[in-house]
Amino acid sequence: MNAMTQVPDPTFDKxxxxxxxxxxxxxVKDGVQACIVLDGQTYYLRITRAGKLILTK
Structure with missing residues (x-):
């Protein structure tokens, strides 16, 4: 039987x-989609009908 040991997260106390x-x-001003540009690349942030966020290129 193997016992699992939890390793402490070093960032927990910081x-x-x-x-x-x-x-x-x-x-997303129009309530549907927004364009986000990073280093010349365009990404699209969309809010779904279910209230989830999707980021696509």
Whole structure:
């Protein structure tokens, strides 16, 4: 019988930096899709009818 041991997460006790937070509905102004550009590449952020986010290239 093998006993599983949990390895402690080294980042658990470290404070996390404050991250910028954006509401997806503010980014997707028309309520459906927004374009996001990174290094000349265009990505599309879409909110599905089920309320999920999909990011595609």
């Amino acid at each position: 404070p996390t930096p404050q991250l910028d937070t954006y509401d997806a509905r503010d980014i």
